[in-house]
Amino acid sequence: xxxxxxxxxxxxxxxxxxxxxxxxxxxxxxxxxxxxxxxxxxxxxxxxxxxxxxxxxxxxxxxxxxxxxxxxxxxxxxxxxxxxxxxxxxxxxxxxxxxxxxxxxxxxxxxxxxxxxxxxxxxxxxxxxxxxxxxxxxxxxxxxxxxxxxxxxxxxxxxxxxxxxxxxxxxxxxxxxxxxxxxxxxxxxxxxxxxxxxxxxxxxxxxxxxxxxxxxxxxxxxxxxxxxxxxxxxxxxxxxxxxxxxxxxxxxxxxxxxxxxxxxxxxxxxxxxxxxxxxxxxxxxxxxxxxxxxxxxxxxxxxxxxxxxxxxxxxxxxxxxxxxxxxxxxxxxxxxxxxxxxxxxxxxxxxxxxxxxxxxxxxxxxxxxxxxxxxxxxxxxxxxxxxxxxxxxxxxxxxxxxxxxxxxxxxxxxxxxxxxxxxxxxxxxxxxxxxxxxxxxxxxxxxxxxxxxxxxxxxxxxxxxxxxxxxxxxxxxxxxxxxxxxxxxxxxxxxxxxxxxxxxxxxxxxxxxxxxxxxxxxxxxxxxxxxxxxxxxxxxxxxxxxxxxxxxxxxxxxxxxxxxxxxxxxxxxxxxxxxxxxxxxx
Amino acid sequence: xxxxxxxxxxxxxxxxxxxxxxxxxxxxxxxxxxxxxxxxxxxxxxxxxxxxxxxxxxxxxxxxxxxxxxxxxxxxxxxxxxxxxxxxxxxxxxxxxxxxxxxxxxxxxxxxxxxxxxxxxxxxxxxxxxxxxxxxxxxxxxxxxxxxxxxxxxxxxxxxxxxxxxxxxxxxxxxxxxxxxxxxxxxxxxxxxxxxxxxxxxxxxxxxxxxxxxxxxxxxxxxxxxxxxxxxxxxxxxxxxxxxxxxxxxxxxxxxxxxxxxxxxxxxxxxxxxxxxxxxxxxxxxxxxxxxxxxxxxxxx
Numbered sequence: 001x002x003x004x005x006x007x008x009x010x011x012x013x014x015x016x017x018x019x020x021x022x023x024x025x026x027x028x029x030x031x032x033x034x035x036x037x038x039x040x041x042x043x044x045x046x047x048x049x050x051x052x053x054x055x056x057x058x059x060x061x062x063x064x065x066x067x068x069x070x071x072x073x074x075x076x077x078x079x080x081x082x083x084x085x086x087x088x089x090x091x092x093x094x095x096x097x098x099x100x101x102x103x104x105x106x107x108x109x110x111x112x113x114x115x116x117x118x119x120x121x122x123x124x125x126x127x128x129x130x131x132x133x134x135x136x137x138x139x140x141x142x143x144x145x146x147x148x149x150x151x152x153x154x155x156x157x158x159x160x161x162x163x164x165x166x167x168x169x170x171x172x173x174x175x176x177x178x179x180x181x182x183x184x185x186x187x188x189x190x191x192x193x194x195x196x197x198x199x200x201x202x203x204x205x206x207x208x209x210x211x212x213x214x215x216x217x218x219x220x221x222x223x224x225x226x227x228x229x230x231x232x233x234x235x236x237x238x239x240x241x242x243x244x245x246x247x248x249x250x251x252x253x254x255x256x257x258x259x260x261x262x263x264x265x266x267x268x269x270x271x272x273x274x275x276x277x278x279x280x281x282x283x284x285x286x287x288x289x290x291x292x293x294x295x296x297x298x299x300x301x302x303x304x305x306x307x308x309x310x311x312x313x314x315x316x317x318x319x320x321x322x323x324x325x326x327x328x329x330x331x332x333x334x335x336x337x338x339x340x341x342x343x344x345x346x347x348x349x350x351x352x353x354x355x356x357x358x359x360x361x362x363x364x365x366x367x368x369x370x371x372x373x374x375x376x377x378x379x380x381x382x383x384x385x386x387x388x389x390x391x392x393x394x395x396x397x398x399x400x401x402x403x404x405x406x407x408x409x410x411x412x413x414x415x416x417x418x419x420x421x422x423x424x425x426x427x428x429x430x431x432x433x434x435x436x437x438x439x440x441x442x443x444x445x446x447x448x449x450x451x452x453x454x455x456x457x458x459x460x461x462x463x464x465x466x467x468x469x470x471x472x473x474x475x476x477x478x479x480x481x482x483x484x485x486x487x488x489x490x491x492x493x494x495x496x497x498x499x500x501x502x503x504x505x506x507x508x509x510x511x512x513x514x515x516x517x518x519x520x521x522x523x524x525x526x527x528x529x530x531x532x533x534x535x536x537x538x539x540x541x542x543x544x545x546x547x548x549x550x551x552x553x554x555x556x557x558x559x560x561x562x563x564x565x566x567x568x569x570x571x572x573x574x575x576x577x578x579x580x581x582x583x584x585x586x
Numbered sequence: 587x588x589x590x591x592x593x594x595x596x597x598x599x600x601x602x603x604x605x606x607x608x609x610x611x612x613x614x615x616x617x618x619x620x621x622x623x624x625x626x627x628x629x630x631x632x633x634x635x636x637x638x639x640x641x642x643x644x645x646x647x648x649x650x651x652x653x654x655x656x657x658x659x660x661x662x663x664x665x666x667x668x669x670x671x672x673x674x675x676x677x678x679x680x681x682x683x684x685x686x687x688x689x690x691x692x693x694x695x696x697x698x699x700x701x702x703x704x705x706x707x708x709x710x711x712x713x714x715x716x717x718x719x720x721x722x723x724x725x726x727x728x729x730x731x732x733x734x735x736x737x738x739x740x741x742x743x744x745x746x747x748x749x750x751x752x753x754x755x756x757x758x759x760x761x762x763x764x765x766x767x768x769x770x771x772x773x774x775x776x777x778x779x780x781x782x783x784x785x786x787x788x789x790x791x792x793x794x795x796x797x798x799x800x801x802x803x804x805x806x807x808x809x810x811x812x813x814x815x816x817x818x819x820x821x822x823x824x825x826x827x828x829x830x831x832x833x834x835x836x837x838x839x840x841x842x843x844x845x846x847x848x849x850x851x852x853x854x855x856x857x858x859x860x861x862x863x864x865x866x867x868x869x870x871x872x873x874x875x876x877x878x879x880x881x882x883x884x885x886x887x
């Protein structure tokens with residue numbers, strides 16, 4: 001024992017060492033070394049990330065980590081983005097805020113994704129945390145500009161207010177005026193989600209002019225183009241900027257004013273916004289283009305020639321979001337001009353059109369995979385694909401880490417061979433050994449899942465739709481993908497067997513979502529009863545699953561690991577499988 | 587052991603089924619079901635045998651049992667003419683925040699556009715494009731379509747509507763988007779006074795105001811209690827002004843109007859969101875049955 005003690009370092013030293021360890025994984029590893037390290041670590045952990053707000057209770061977090069300064073929470077399952085999770089499902093942040101208000105008076109940062117945030121929650125934040133600095137609400141909903149007004153009025157040290165893609169109830173554009181005249185600390189403001197809701201331009205200008213550290217400003221669609229120049233002149237230090245609607249009557253004075261304002265921003269690296277683009281105004285940004293590393297044109301309904309021209313001005317581009325108007329020709333230009341490209345997202349301009357809206361095919365993606373050696377992340381919507389193209393892409397770009405392909409029509413086959421895409425996606429997982437995220441589409445049999453289970457050892461998130469033939473498919477994935485954390489499946493013929501046979505795998509994952517599959521109520525109950533560390537929830541808007549035969553498939557199933565037990569805030573259409581179901585029949 | 591789709595409603599069943607008897611039945615059946623499952627470790631995945639519950643069919647949510655929708659609903663829209671509000675199989679539930687998989691055939695029967703072929707089978711949540719992004723494309727398309735529909739009313743030229751300016755530049759997008767965006771993009775937010783958390787309703791699941799009103803009643807009453815009866819504070823008379831609440835909407839120009847004033851299709855083309863407002867607060871909104879030209883503007887507070 002004496003020898004042991006001689007080797008142990010004083011707590012303060014250990015704490016100092018731990019302060020260099022930022023990643024959660026490493027922190028968790030540190031805390032598992034021994035009891036004293038666990039104790040020291042828990043007192044000095046400052047950042048918490050909870051990937052599923054129902055996996056743990058706020059009380060548990062607070063008890064273990066008493067001195068937290070930054071909290072990140074995620075709520076609804078990813079498929080909520082596509083309206084697959086009914087409204088009222090859950091993901092309420094208020095219970096967390098309420099407990100943290102008392103426990104973490106020095107909390108500085110709250111980052112939420114897919115959670116329901118009410119004005120009451122925002123008011124509580126504004127009241128409770130004197131040194132509050134960062135609020136990021138990503139794809140959240142449930143609050144209005146009144147809540148934002150409370151934040152603006154009270155958070156004197158606020159640096160970051162980012163509402164990306166949240167659904168905000170606009171009651172008044174005057175919430176911005178609630179930032180007092182003495183407030184000068186804004187660094188990053190993103191109100192792009194406010195859409196056509198009007199924000200007081202004069203309040204915006206006053207705010208911008210008194211915040212010298214403002215580096216990122218993303219405006220909403222309602223801010224007219226002729227106001228942009230003035231705003232930019234007030235903040236030439238911006239690094240990231242998002243325009244509003246990029247359209248106005250063509251006037252040379254407006255144009256030259258705008259061009260001048262942009263050229264004044266010597267540090268601008270990222271542009272976004274661009275709703276309703278009038279192409280003739282695009283050259284106003286040319287002076288910035290050579291420095292641009294990130295460009296989001298995914299709302300810009302401009303045609304290929306204009307896009308091509310624009311893209312050829314941006315040799316430093318690392319990240320491009322664009323509509324399929326870019327067409328294969330534009331992507332070929334991208335491939336030859338933008339050798340630093342790391343991320344490409346191509347969205348459909350007309351997802352429901354009978355005919356393809358633009359000449360965008362698999363060729364564009366192949367070109368980019370060939371020409372852009374640093375390409376890592378792809379999200380691509382298209383209407384046709386071939387196995388040959390996928391194999392080429394896989395061989396060209398083994399460094400892909402995220403590959404999400406959406407062939408728009410479900411169960412579309414290879415247009416050249418009429419075969420399923422098993423081979424193509426198989427090549428992707430075989431060659432791209434560091435692939436962490438994959439979304440499948442097109443015609444697929446169980447074979448693709450065998451490939452995925454065999455090769456995709458680093459895969460963490462898999463999205464599957466309209467694919468597979470039998471439970472074998474699901475079994476391959478659950479038994480083969482060692483690193484799998486999130487699996488979301490819709491409209492696949494996967495049933496009970498694979499799920500029950502791999503039940504213990506589910507405890508190693510964050511969550512599993514299955515909707516419109518063939519998992520029976522009986523199997524769900526069994527899972528719920530046998531696996532106490534999992535919360536198995538059935539979402540069924542037809543009424544209590546118990547009112548139908550046990551073999552009847554459930555509409556939706558969401559299973560996630562949790563140390564907090566079944567949740568208490570389930571709406572009427574969500575049933576937990578965890579209690580003894582003989583006690584609960586409705 | 588088939589339960590024949592009988593409803594088990596404890597303490598609230600209005601269907602006349604003897605609930606205790608069914609409860610016992612189902613309890614027994616549940617126990618026997620659980621016992622018949624082999625222990626996990628013994629469960630063999632018969633590789634090579636044809637497995638897959640449902641034999642390759644995708645799990646269906648349009649099971650023919652719509653009895654829940656009918657028995658469980660507290661209100662019936664007795665006061666409304668029996669317009670077919672929606673033809674999907676599930677009683678009221680599919681109009682509420684749509685969840686199931688609607689096949690092309692169903693959505694075609696629901697859609698009230700005349701005979702336009704649907705390109706992509708209009709399945710809920712597919713293609714996987716975030717609502718946020720779709721709304722952006724829709725707003726552009728809606729603005730165009732709304733302008734076409736409103737050409738007789740002459741409210742077009744308002745400077746604050748920034749969407750108008752770009753009409754010339756989106757020629758390609760107009761035709762197909764206007765037809766097809768509805769199937770996916772009919773979700774509008776609806777808030778009810780006194781309830782902090784809003785919901786979303788799919789306008790495309792309805793072809794009339796009555797259907798919409800019915801769905802909203804379901805949504806806001808069902809969310810309050812699952813299978814119990816409670817005295818109604820909101821009568822099923824949202825549309826005729828005789829209840830404590832009225833249904834209002836914000837149009838794309840930001841004005842709040844009473845629902846029901848304009849033809850249904852025009853409404854769908856211009857509505858941005860809904861609010862179930864206390865009648866007492868609805869003063870100043872366009873009184874019912876007035877001509878649209880007389881409408882006053884007021885934003886409810």
